[in-house]
Amino acid sequence: MVRIDYAPWGIVAPHYHPRATEIITVIEGSLEVGFVTSNPDNRLISKTLQKGDVFVFPVGLLHFQRNVGHMNAVTISALIIFGSKPDISTNILAKAFQVDKNIVQQIQRKF
Structure with missing residues (x-):
């Protein structure tokens, strides 16, 4: 688990976790999140989250987060490691x- 503090318009650049699903909970602020589905569609799934919202990034898919507010945002993220x-x-x-x-x-x- 990790706490992430985002400056206004701060981002977590696109990345992926090859062996873990990530779950994110917004503690403060507003966050745009998204991931790209697998081939052949490569479809962007995105949403703007508010305080209290939860979102899941499926294992192995490219994903990102961005603070879309004018104030700091805070999230708690956890990698789900149940499939070892x-x-x-x-x-x-x-x-x-x-x-x-x-x-x-x-x-x-x-x-």
Whole structure:
């Protein structure tokens, strides 16, 4: 998990995570976010988020964030790492994400 502070009109340049999905929550401000779908469409999916909004960047897809306000913006981002081989310990993930072990196990089963 990481806290990101954006200056007015500040950006996180386009990038991707080859082995993790990213989830972002806006704590303060307004943020334009987007990602590009896979071939053959290469379609841009974008949205302007407000305080309290959550957005998911799928694993392996190019994505970006940009503060579209005149004030600072703040987000919390987390990389979802439930699909490792072998699985990361349920106890470690439950403590890291502050959730019950059963929730971690449900997510791990999806992989």
